[in-house]
Amino acid sequence: HLPDIPFFNLEGFACWWTRWSLGWPQLSIAVMSVDLGSEWMKMAIVKPGVPMEIVLNKESRRKTPTAVCLKENERLFGDSALGMSVKNPKTVYLHLQSLLGKKHDNLQVALYQKRFPEHQLQEDPVRGTVYFKYSEEMQYTAEELLGMVLNYSCGLAQDFAEQPIKDAVITVPAFFNQAERRAVLQAARLAGLKVLQLINDNTAVALNYGVFRRKDIDNTAKNVMFYDMGSGSTTATIVTYQTVKTKESGTQPQLQIRGVGFDRGLGGFEMDLRLRDHLAKLFNEQKKSKKDVRENHRAMAKLLKEAQRLKTVLSANVDFMAQVEGLMDDIDFKSKVTRAEFENLCADLFERVPQPVKDALSAAEMTMNEIEQVILVGGATRVPKVQEVLLKAVEKEELGKNINADEAAAMGAVYQAAALSKAFKVKPFLVRDAAVFPIQVDFTRETEEEGIKSVKHNKRILFDRMAPYPQRKVITFNRYNTDFAFDINYGDLSFLTKEDISIFGSLNLTTVRLSGVDGSFLKHADAESKGIKAHFNMDESGVLLLDRVEAVFETVEEEKEEESTLTSRFCRHVRISFCPEYIRVFRKYKLGNTISTLFGGGSSEPTPNVTEPVQAEKEKQEEKAKSLRTSRWNSSSMTFLTPLRTSWRPPKKGQTVKKRRSFSFSWISPFGDPSLTVFLCRLQDLTDRDVAKQEREKTLNSLEAFIFETQDKLYQEEFQLVVSEEEKDQISAKLREASEWMDEDGYTATTKQLREKLSKLKSLSKDMFFRVEERRKWPDHLAALESMLNTSTFFLRSAKMIPVDDQIFTDVELNLLEKVINETTVNTMRIKGGRTDTCWEK
Numbered sequence: 001h002l003p004d005i006p007f008f009n010l011e012g013f014a015c016w017w018t019r020w021s022l023g024w025p026q027l028s029i030a031v032m033s034v035d036l037g038s039e040w041m042k043m044a045i046v047k048p049g050v051p052m053e054i055v056l057n058k059e060s061r062r063k064t065p066t067a068v069c070l071k072e073n074e075r076l077f078g079d080s081a082l083g084m085s086v087k088n089p090k091t092v093y094l095h096l097q098s099l100l101g102k103k104h105d106n107l108q109v110a111l112y113q114k115r116f117p118e119h120q121l122q123e124d125p126v127r128g129t130v131y132f133k134y135s136e137e138m139q140y141t142a143e144e145l146l147g148m149v150l151n152y153s154c155g156l157a158q159d160f161a162e163q164p165i166k167d168a169v170i171t172v173p174a175f176f177n178q179a180e181r182r183a184v185l186q187a188a189r190l191a192g193l194k195v196l197q198l199i200n201d202n203t204a205v206a207l208n209y210g211v212f213r214r215k216d217i218d219n220t221a222k223n224v225m226f227y228d229m230g231s232g233s234t235t236a237t238i239v240t241y242q243t244v245k246t247k248e249s250g251t252q253p254q255l256q257i258r259g260v261g262f263d264r265g266l267g268g269f270e271m272d273l274r275l276r277d278h279l280a281k282l283f284n285e286q287k288k289s290k291k292d293v294r295e296n297h298r299a300m301a302k303l304l305k306e307a308q309r310l311k312t313v314l315s316a317n318v319d320f321m322a323q324v325e326g327l328m329d330d331i332d333f334k335s336k337v338t339r340a341e342f343e344n345l346c347a348d349l350f351e352r353v354p355q356p357v358k359d360a361l362s363a364a365e366m367t368m369n370e371i372e373q374v375i376l377v378g379g380a381t382r383v384p385k386v387q388e389v390l391l392k393a394v395e396k397e398e399l400g401k402n403i404n405a406d407e408a409a410a411m412g413a414v415y416q417a418a419a420l421s422k423a424f425k426v427k428p429f430l431v432r433d434a435a436v437f438p439i440q441v442d443f444t445r446e447t448e449e450e451g452i453k454s455v456k457h458n459k460r461i462l463f464d465r466m467a468p469y470p471q472r473k474v475i476t477f478n479r480y481n482t483d484f485a486f487d488i489n490y491g492d493l494s495f496l497t498k499e500d501i502s503i504f505g506s507l508n509l510t511t512v513r514l515s516g517v518d519g520s521f522l523k524h525a526d527a528e529s530k531g532i533k534a535h536f537n538m539d540e541s542g543v544l545l546l547d548r549v550e551a552v553f554e555t556v557e558e559e560k561e562e563e564s565t566l567t568s569r570f571c572r573h574v575r576i577s578f579c580p581e582y583i584r585v586f587r588k589y590k591l592g593n594t595i596s597t598l599f600g601g602g603s604s605e606p607t608p609n610v611t612e613p614v615q616a617e618k619e620k621q622e623e624k625a626k627s628l629r630t631s632r633w634n635s636s637s638m639t640f641l642t643p644l645r646t647s648w649r650p651p652k653k654g655q656t657v658k659k660r661r662s663f664s665f666s667w668i669s670p671f672g673d674p675s676l677t678v679f680l681c682r683l684q685d686l687t688d689r690d691v692a693k694q695e696r697e698k699t700l701n702s703l704e705a706f707i708f709e710t711q712d713k714l715y716q717e718e719f720q721l722v723v724s725e726e727e728k729d730q731i732s733a734k735l736r737e738a739s740e741w742m743d744e745d746g747y748t749a750t751t752k753q754l755r756e757k758l759s760k761l762k763s764l765s766k767d768m769f770f771r772v773e774e775r776r777k778w779p780d781h782l783a784a785l786e787s788m789l790n791t792s793t794f795f796l797r798s799a800k801m802i803p804v805d806d807q808i809f810t811d812v813e814l815n816l817l818e819k820v821i822n823e824t825t826v827n828t829m830r831i832k833g834g835r836t837d838t839c840w841e842k
Helices: 010-021 078-087 107-115 142-161 178-190 201-211 268-286 297-314 339-345 347-351 355-364 384-394 408-420 498-504 517-523 566-571 618-630 676-713 725-744 751-800 811-832
Strands: 031-036 040-047 050-054 068-070 075-077 121-123 130-133 139-141 167-172 194-200 222-229 234-246 250-263 319-328 331-338 373-377 430-435 439-449 452-463 467-469 471-477 485-490 508-515 528-538 544-556 582-586 639-643 656-662 664-668
Touching: 031 142, 031 201, 031 408, 040 142, 040 408, 050 408, 068 078, 068 142, 075 078, 075 142, 078 297, 107 121, 107 498, 130 142, 139 142, 142 178, 142 676, 167 178, 167 201, 167 408, 178 194, 178 676, 194 201, 194 408, 201 222, 201 234, 201 250, 201 373, 201 408, 201 430, 222 355, 222 384, 234 355, 250 355, 268 297, 268 319, 268 331, 268 339, 268 347, 297 319, 297 331, 297 339, 331 339, 339 347, 347 384, 355 384, 373 384, 452 471, 467 471, 508 544, 517 544, 676 725, 676 751, 725 751, 751 811
Parallel strands: 031 167, 167 194, 222 373, 250 430
Antiparallel strands: 031 040, 040 050, 068 075, 121 130, 130 139, 222 234, 234 250, 319 331, 430 467, 439 452, 439 485, 471 528, 485 508, 508 664, 528 544, 544 656, 582 639
């Protein structure tokens, strides 16, 4: 597991290894994953010596609440924020995923407002999305709040890995559309993370399942269904495992997503809310208070917490006693709830359990008989009624429970992070994900028939439903010679319910406006147009990108007579494609036609260099680069640079030449352009305040600890032996004075004042601590001194016994050594005798 660094010699490798083993601060090769759930998030890391491991948070827990608490002068995350939701729910923000990429009039926003009435959701006048308004000074979007959570998760991973981490793979629900995926990427940028990939959570689970069953995968296709019911949603995914042959790695295992069915609103949180409302109803029926508990946000937060505990307990017990102390107005609540009551409350939810399975089978065009196993994922699948209904729906003998339902996605995502990182080498496992929603290009064109002009609407399918990605597509527009625009929209969504389409949001992804078309066609008026080509790319994150738009023209080259050159003759045989940005061609001398036949013979009449298109496909680029690397041509000369879309090969007479002209275009998002600079400044301000607060708390704790510890040490025996009564009284008085100052003014003092106070106390006590430390070292030092005395005494005695004729030491040297031995022996005896008052300098 070595970083991808080119070592040119053994010395360079040894230098790098030494720096790495000594903890070179600039070297960070660890990667992380974040399984970003609506209620919980799990992080995992890979670093040298640690293949894959779940990150423990500050409370040593393996999962962390996806929550952030914003108070006036501090931020809290995870369990601390969740605890604050009971005391002051208005300051705590939960379930942020449901608001990503949503307009203010979206049904999901209205549902969120109903579930969390303590928050004020306002419409962004520019983007049309929503933001939380706590006060005039504290207003944050869902992306900003999620960015804070992701930044916190990164901090936990860095503390656990003990090194900086910036590269991450983040999981998202498979049903996230383009706007939602872009919102997550924006939140990650605000958090300072480099996203290697957004991976669908069901794909991450499937990858984790396949990696640990690599030996069981062969060339026979095996279909497995993963049924994931989490806190906020439910997804059923059909995955096909099979070995395939690849050019790069030979035969390797592969997973392919074949079908996906989902229910955005079916999850454990909805069950919690129904239990909460049931408990509120029971409390009101007890009539212990004249107030309606449902109007008290703090009391409802307490009931929600109890409902979540109650749901977990009822999964293993038929009944349980729910109780909350001091629910409202110091009134305790206690009531018995049975599993039958819970199942009755959620009866309509359990009826929706089979639908994602049916939708997944429909999308994959399969039957249940073709599915070998159904595996449970997600915390809500632990509810017995969910398993009962699901087992009946899939008509299997049993449901698979052979993966970690909570951590499988995080572990699969971190494996993908290691595979994408250049720092690690892992066994290949091919992943072919699928786009859940079809995408098409819509455009209009004016037509004229029999003198009557009309507008014709056209559409081209770009990606079908369940189309695999990453994938590139090209759409060609014919009969355009002026600037025009086209829309990128979602395709046929008839497989969704009306409610799903309402929550889905805008069906328009973007409007692309092209400019420069008129001028390009005028410039190439003598050429034949082959249309305007738009090159699309759906990347590994499932995000659609428009790489470029270009016009293609064809002309027939006429023969011309020019002086032959060595370069033109060479370029007749070599097409050079060096890198994604440029093509490099080497040439230095212009030679006469007398030696031109050295490079393959033929006519000495040259033809000029003409540009023609280079194929954009990755495989063709790699083949060209490979052929160039293996060529035996060696040149040390000047360079000539030309854009990638130019290939060097002089055309022959009558040969067709293609020329490409790129256009500038604007990508108009229905959500507008978010001001990342403003967001980053606001988040940096919060981060700076957090750092300042933490530094102050650290200094305050250090001062308190020093005062109490030093006051106690003054009465310990080892300190009393080295300090006089006068010095002791002086230090004690200063400590008492500092303690009184802490009680009155210390907790409002600045960090600078606290540091100054601590520095003065340490300076006053420095000599006392030094003497104690020296006294602790005495036994070892005395033992070493006595050993040296014995050795020196033996040496002196041996030196004096040397005959006079053979003596190599002078009397002065021997006498000086004897004097030092005697003085040291006397001082050692005084120290051992306890006469410490005269021995400090010694």
